[in-house]
Amino acid sequence: MAVKVQWPPHLGARLAALRAAQHKKKLPVLLVNYGPDVSYLTGFEGDDSWALVTPESVWLITDSRYSEQVSRQCPWVRMVVRKKGLAEALARIVGRSRIGSLAAQEESLTVREERSLRTALSKCGHKVALKTAAGLVVPLRNCKDAVEIKLIEQAVAVAEHGFEKLKAGLRTGMTENEIAALLVYEMRRRGAEDASFETIVAAGANGSLPHYRPGSVKLENNSALLLDWGARVAGYRSDLTRMIFVGQVPRKVEEIYQVVREAQQAAIAAIKPGMTGNEVDKIARNIIKKAGYGKAFGHSLGHGIGRDIHEQLSLSPRSTVILEAGMVVTVEPGIYLPGIGGVRIEDDVLVTPGGHRVLSTLPNDIGSARL
Amino acid sequence: MAVKVQWPPHLGARLAALRAAQHKKKLPVLLVNYGPDVSYLTGFEGDDSWALVTPESVWLITDSRYSEQVSRQCPWVRMVVRKKGLAEALARIVGRSRIGSLAAQEESLTVREERSLRTALSKCGHKVALKTAAGLVVPLRNCKDAVEIKLIEQAVAVAEHGFEKLKAGLRTGMTENEIAALLVYEMRRRGAEDASFETIVAAGANGSLPHYRPGSVKLENNSALLLDWGARVAGYRSDLTRMIFVGQVPRKVEEIYQVVREAQQAAIAAIKPGMTGNEVDKIARNIIKKAGYGKAFGHSLGHGIGRDIHEQLSLSPRSTVILEAGMVVTVEPGIYLPGIGGVRIEDDVLVTPGGHRVLSTLPNDIGSARL
Numbered sequence: 001m002a003v004k005v006q007w008p009p010h011l012g013a014r015l016a017a018l019r020a021a022q023h024k025k026k027l028p029v030l031l032v033n034y035g036p037d038v039s040y041l042t043g044f045e046g047d048d049s050w051a052l053v054t055p056e057s058v059w060l061i062t063d064s065r066y067s068e069q070v071s072r073q074c075p076w077v078r079m080v081v082r083k084k085g086l087a088e089a090l091a092r093i094v095g096r097s098r099i100g101s102l103a104a105q106e107e108s109l110t111v112r113e114e115r116s117l118r119t120a121l122s123k124c125g126h127k128v129a130l131k132t133a134a135g136l137v138v139p140l141r142n143c144k145d146a147v148e149i150k151l152i153e154q155a156v157a158v159a160e161h162g163f164e165k166l167k168a169g170l171r172t173g174m175t176e177n178e179i180a181a182l183l184v185y186e187m188r189r190r191g192a193e194d195a196s197f198e199t200i201v202a203a204g205a206n207g208s209l210p211h212y213r214p215g216s217v218k219l220e221n222n223s224a225l226l227l228d229w230g231a232r233v234a235g236y237r238s239d240l241t242r243m244i245f246v247g248q249v250p251r252k253v254e255e256i257y258q259v260v261r262e263a264q265q266a267a268i269a270a271i272k273p274g275m276t277g278n279e280v281d282k283i284a285r286n287i288i289k290k291a292g293y294g295k296a297f298g299h300s301l302g303h304g305i306g307r308d309i310h311e312q313l314s315l316s317p318r319s320t321v322i323l324e325a326g327m328v329v330t331v332e333p334g335i336y337l338p339g340i341g342g343v344r345i346e347d348d349v350l351v352t353p354g355g356h357r358v359l360s361t362l363p364n365d366i367g368s369a370r371l
Numbered sequence: 372m373a374v375k376v377q378w379p380p381h382l383g384a385r386l387a388a389l390r391a392a393q394h395k396k397k398l399p400v401l402l403v404n405y406g407p408d409v410s411y412l413t414g415f416e417g418d419d420s421w422a423l424v425t426p427e428s429v430w431l432i433t434d435s436r437y438s439e440q441v442s443r444q445c446p447w448v449r450m451v452v453r454k455k456g457l458a459e460a461l462a463r464i465v466g467r468s469r470i471g472s473l474a475a476q477e478e479s480l481t482v483r484e485e486r487s488l489r490t491a492l493s494k495c496g497h498k499v500a501l502k503t504a505a506g507l508v509v510p511l512r513n514c515k516d517a518v519e520i521k522l523i524e525q526a527v528a529v530a531e532h533g534f535e536k537l538k539a540g541l542r543t544g545m546t547e548n549e550i551a552a553l554l555v556y557e558m559r560r561r562g563a564e565d566a567s568f569e570t571i572v573a574a575g576a577n578g579s580l581p582h583y584r585p586g587s588v589k590l591e592n593n594s595a596l597l598l599d600w601g602a603r604v605a606g607y608r609s610d611l612t613r614m615i616f617v618g619q620v621p622r623k624v625e626e627i628y629q630v631v632r633e634a635q636q637a638a639i640a641a642i643k644p645g646m647t648g649n650e651v652d653k654i655a656r657n658i659i660k661k662a663g664y665g666k667a668f669g670h671s672l673g674h675g676i677g678r679d680i681h682e683q684l685s686l687s688p689r690s691t692v693i694l695e696a697g698m699v700v701t702v703e704p705g706i707y708l709p710g711i712g713g714v715r716i717e718d719d720v721l722v723t724p725g726g727h728r729v730l731s732t733l734p735n736d737i738g739s740a741r742l
Contacts (some may be wrong), residue, residue: 046582064669065581068709084689111475111503114482132482138472188552210436211417213564216407216524279588298435338439339443 005075010147012044014140018053021136026101029054030136031090031117032192034108036307037137039235043074050086051077052093061089087113087120095124102128105135138312143302143326149350151236152306155196156348158231158357159238162187163362170371172221172246176201176214179225185229196230196237197309207243207342210299210334222247224341230309237309239330240360241346243369249341256293256335256343257366263287263333264345264364267301267315271331271349271356277319284333285317293335302330305348327351328359381518381568384732385511389424392507399412400425400459401507402488405479407678408508410606414445421457422448423464432460432611458484458491473499476506488740509683512741513675514697520721522607523677526567527719527730529602530609533558534710534733541742543592543617543685547585550596558602567601567608568680578614578713581670581705595712601680608680610701611731612717614740624714627664627706628737631714634658635735638672638686642720642727644700648690655704657689664706675699676719698722699730 007015018041022030022289030037032051039045041053042060046069049062060077062070067081072100082089094102104117109132121128144152159318165186166179174182201214207226219225224245230238243257263284270283281301288297300319304311305328313321323329332346347360362368378386389412393401403409403422410416412424413431418442420433431448433441438452453460463495465473475488480503492499515523536557537550545553551570558566572585578597585641601609614628634655641654652672659668671690675682676699684692686700694700703717718731733739 045584067669068707069580069582104482106486109482111477111480111482111485112505115477134483177562178560181556184559185552185556188555189549191548191587192568194569209440211440213416216562298438336439 007076008043010145011041013145014041015053015058017140018136019055021140022053025136027131027133027136029099029102031102031104032087032137033113034105034135034137036235037105037108037135037141037240040137040141040307042077044070044077045073045235046070048086052090052282054097054099060091061086061093073341080117085116085120086286087116090117091120091124094121095126098126100126100128101131103131103133105137106132107135107138125203141306141311143324144306144328145155145326148306149326149328151234152238152348153359155192155231155233155236155238156240158187158190158192158233159196159229159240160360160362161190162231163227163229163240163242163359164190167244167371170219170244172219174219175216176203176219177216179219179227180214183227184231192233193230194232196232196239200226200228202226202342205341206338208336208338208340210336210342210344219246222249224249224253224343226342226344228284228344228346235307236349237307238360239305239309239346240348240362241332241344242362243343243345246368252337253341253343254366255371256337259288259291259293260335260343260345261364262335263367264331264347267333268331268347268349268356268358271323271329271351273323273325273351273353275323277313277315277321277323278317280323281315281317282320284331288333288335296335296337297333298336299334301331304329323351325351325353376643377592378447379414381445381516382412384516385412386424386429388511389507390426392511393424396507398502398504398507400470400473402473402475403508404457404484405476405508407606408476408479408506408512410462411508411512411678413448415441415448416444416606416710417441419457421461423461423740425468426468430464432464433459456487456491458487461488462491462495463680465492465499466497469497471497471499472502474502475503476508477503478506478509500742511676512682513684514695515677515699516697518710519607519677520697520699522605523609523719524730526563526602526604526607526609527611529558529561529563530567530600530611531731531733532561533563533602534598534600534611534613538615538742541590541615543590545590546587547574547577547590548587549591550598551585554598554600563602563604565603567603567610568660571597571599573597573713576710576712579707579709579711581707581715590617595620595624595714597713597715599717606678608678609719609731610680611719611733612703612715613733613735614716615709616741621711623708624712625737627708627714628740629660630659630664631704631706631716632735632737635702635716635718638704639702639718639720639729642694642700642722644693644694644696644722644724648684648686648692648694649688651694652686652688652690655702658705659704667706667708667719669707670705673703675700679719696722696724
């Protein structure tokens with residue numbers, strides 16, 4: 001007989017919170033098919049696997065590539081190693097356990113998967129009601145527990161280490177690609193699993209493209225470099241942006257740097273439980289508007305980070321989220337002037353019961369931007 | 372008045388093929404909401420953007436972060452810079468253009484997005500029929516055109532360059548993390564945008580976990596190292612696996628290496644137009660079975676590569692795909708023995724009118740595996 005393995009306390013607490021949400025929404029059986037949600041709940045760090053949370057059990061449906069890994073990483077789940085599709089394996093559990101109704105999360109289930117599920121469930125031997133509802137795991141993930149905060153802090157520390165190593169070795173003539181390669185290398189050597197998203201390295205006027213990808217453009221003297229990067233550590237991500245000024249940058253760039261920094265500092269200072277996402281966004285946006293650059297700041301002020309690089313909550317003009325202790329958000333205003341360049345400054349901020357704590361520690365005054 | 376920019380010929384041909392498929396399926400207006408599909412059709416390389424293909428136009432709905440990039444990368448589309456949600460922006464085009472029926476691809480549309488679309492379309496001023504159907508772009512992407520094959524070849528070349536640089540610098544005592552960091556660094560320095568997926572570096576017995584992630588385990592003398600890696604170049608991906616034997620590896624590992632290699636060579640030799648995915652898989656699988664390791668080869672033989680690392684077509688026991696010239700597949704049999712280690716060998720193979728061409732050039736005989 002299989003020995004039942006105890007859930008570790010932090011995962012047990014997440015599961016209890018999910019089951020409470022399921023109870024409240026009257027959705028006792030929930031399919032969790034989104035990878036980061038599955039990892040958050042079970043501790044399993046692989047792909048292509050679904051969790052099924054019932055009042056009695058947590059099933060993990062995976063395939064042979066991951067069976068040994070599941071046994072190592074999360075012996076507390078009931079593993080099913082599928083031979084056919086995920087939907088068929090799920091229907092088998094539903095059939096055997098006589099589950100009468102099942103919910104799935106509408107944000108992560110595709111229309112194709114919903115169809116496959118309905119087909120598979122129709123053959124499971126009894127009638128099953130399938131309901132697609134707003135996700136229950138994603139809202140839980142907004143507020144990080146102590147284990148998660150520690151991992152995000154590590155992801156920040158590794159990203160900052162990489163930046164400092166890069167800055168020490170930075171030379172004019174290096175291409176954006178080389179700079180990105182070196183930054184990611186230094187983060188990985190220090191223990192990052194990977195970059196937390198595609199590193200942005202934009203030299204000179206390329207900085208005006210907020211999501212620019214590095215290319216073969218070289219770093220020149222008397223120009224600005226924009227770096228937007230992060231590290232992933234044990235599934236958790238950091239997200240930072242810094243400018244590096246090499247020599248004398250255009251006066252306009254220095255001017256917008258000061259505006260962006262003032263906007264960022266003011267927004268961070270206001271962060272505390274009870275503030276809404278749009279209130280925080282407005283503080284930064286008003287400062288940029290007043291300086292005459294309102295139209296040059298087209299994106300949101302920030303977003304939640306964690307297992308995903310863009311989590312559900314956002315700091316934006318339309319965001320109604322009420323900040324709570326445990327939320328971790330980026331604060332990243334920017335001003336983009338096509339043909340001239342762009343400035344963005346980004347830090348990661350934890351909402352605390354008493355206000356906030358900035359998790360990132362790299363200075364961002366204009367003096368520190370100079371190489 | 373806006374000047375109409377001509378589509379480049381290769382994109383024009385893809386668009387013509389899509390419109391022919393739309394005509395055949397009687398779906399004249401198609402929403403394309405999957406990033407790699409959007410890039411394939413339009414040339415735009417950013418995220419969070421949808422394309423709408425009508426008989427007259429190709430619209431690209433994006434946001435302010437990407438507006439300058441769209442103007443540079445694909446001036447031939449009709450760009451819409453949205454202020455609100457994607458669904459609302461789409462409904463506005465549908466309303467103004469008096470589009471009466473619209474299809475979306477069921478594999479990439481979430482249930483949530485379908486709901487948002489239906490809500491937005493219901494407010495567009497006239498009745499619109501929304502149909503979700505099997506994707507039309509993904510099947511087109513199975514067969515690569517000359518531009519795509521060239522990019523995959525570049526992605527292979529960069530990955531091989533990285534491997535050779537790594538091998539030259541490989542030393543016992545390096546951790547899996549350091550090895551992965553160095554490999555990715557060398558690929559990026561040579562022009563890869565990024566690794567094409569999370570690099571797998573598994574030392575010793577870790578090789579028995581097909582999707583192992585690198586950790587702090589050190590490379591030891593008299594052990595085997597499994598590397599599964601690739602590069603992304605201009606959106607296209609390579610995917611290779613090689614073993615490196617340091618000193619004298621366990622005899623069992625040498626034995627399964629020979630079996631895996633024989634299986635791989637036989638499967639590659641059989642690849643030509645008209646073969647089915649399961650036929651090719653069976654050739655490799657039978658050799659592994661005959662050697663007594665059938666249960667130790669749990670995954671598929673291979674998969675299509677291109678803009679995605681796992682594309683639609685597969686070489687597997689259940690695959691009914693008929694190979695056609697232009698398809699690019701991985702061929703990657705493996706044998707995994709928990710506690711002892713694992714062996715996998717993987718190359719990238721183009722189906723040609725006369726048979727096949729192996730795009731990867733690194734030798735894989737057992738002699739070349741030895742460091």
